[in-house]
Amino acid sequence: MLCEADIEVSWRARPRGFVALMTLYESNYLRFVRLAGDPTLLRGTLVSRVAGDCELQLAVDEHMRYTSTLTLTYLLPRARPAPLERLPNLRLRAYHDARLLEVETQTQPPRSTSTHSSQFAGRLLGERELHQRWMRNMMLNKWLEYCADRGHRFTG
Numbered sequence: 001m002l003c004e005a006d007i008e009v010s011w012r013a014r015p016r017g018f019v020a021l022m023t024l025y026e027s028n029y030l031r032f033v034r035l036a037g038d039p040t041l042l043r044g045t046l047v048s049r050v051a052g053d054c055e056l057q058l059a060v061d062e063h064m065r066y067t068s069t070l071t072l073t074y075l076l077p078r079a080r081p082a083p084l085e086r087l088p089n090l091r092l093r094a095y096h097d098a099r100l101l102e103v104e105t106q107t108q109p110p111r112s113t114s115t116h117s118s119q120f121a122g123r124l125l126g127e128r129e130l131h132q133r134w135m136r137n138m139m140l141n142k143w144l145e146y147c148a149d150r151g152h153r154f155t156g
Contacts, residue, residue, distance in 0.1 A: 017130070018130075020134075021130065021133060021134060021137070022100065024134065024137050024138065024141060025095075025100035025101055025102050025137060026099060026100055027141055028100070028101040028102065028137060028140055028141050028144065029094065029095075029099050029100050029101040030099075031141060031144035031145055031148065032092075032094070032101050032144055034148055035144055035147060035148055035152060035153060035154060036058055036153075036154040037154065037155075039068045039070065039094040039096065039101075040063070040068065040096055042058070042060045042068070042070070042154070043060055044059075044060060045057060045058070045059045045060070046058045046059075046154040046155075047075075047154075048147075048152040048153055048154050050150050050151045050152050052150075053150045053151075053152070054074045054075060054076055054077070055074070055075040056072070056073075056074055056075075056147055056152045056154075057071075057072070057073050057074075057075055057086075058070060058071070058072050058154050059071040061091070066095065066096055066097050067093055067094060067095055067096065068093070068094045068096070069091065069092070069093055069094075069104070070091070070092045070093075070094065071089065071090065071091050071092070072090050072092055073086040073087070073088065073089040073090065074086070074087055074088065088139070088143070090103050090136075090140060091103070091104045092104065092140070101140075102133070102137055103133075103136040103137050103139075103140050
């Protein structure tokens with residue numbers, strides 16, 4: 001059995017490549033399972049309440065054979081009668097067979113027209129995308145750890 005302590009992730013490290021990003025996704029999965037259990041067994045919307053902290057909400061958006069799409073958010077109180085604010089409001093994808101969890105977002109296609117500049121822009125876009133994925137998923141990793149430390153748990 002893989003233990004999170006066996007996964008080397010330096011919180012100050014810059015993204016070094018695909019392998020480092022997959023290691024971060026694996027750490028996210030392990031932290032998530034500790035918080036919510038097996039993602040394949042989750043259904044509907046779950047709420048975790050802990051004294052002295054905001055409500056944490058987990059919604060199961062979709063289950064597929066090998067993946068699940070989830071939304072994890074804090075429900076922050078606002079002045080009445082405004083609805084609760086959701087911040088952060090992260091859409092997550094769990095890969096069941098690989099035991100990985102990532103933050104999903106939409107990316108913009110490159111706008112370059114020439115072949116040479118398009119290859120250069122593609123490489124820069126790839127590096128930028130790697131950096132953005134690293135930052136989003138590092139934030140998720142730290143947030144999952146924080147939520148667990150505060151005592152949050154989802155029970156279905």
